[in-house]
Amino acid sequence: MTDNKTEGKVDEGKGRLKEAAGDVTGDDSLKNEGKVDRAAGEAKEKAGEAADKVGDAISGVADRVKGKD
Template identity: 50%
Template structure:
């Protein structure tokens, strides 16, 4: 996973946490749920990048790179 992807995913996760907290404090369920969605999206993207990295590592080991 590239550094840019890691930074973007972390930023999306932190934005989601902030939205969720703000929604919780203000009683805004829509904002709270939007924050949870942002966090989930970041987690899915992070997971996909980890799978790509693992596949690349396996390929490298099999090809001797």
């Protein structure tokens, strides 16, 4: 798992907690901040997944070039 994926999951979790806290306390600002954090975390996680796929593809090409098919 890449750092981006890990950080994304953490940010997503923080966002969900802030949203829930904002919901419970009626603090719309905190709730909205949580939504932003959650969305940023999801985006970071997707970027990490894309980076993993690119890395896997590059490794596959390198293996074929080296004859490790």
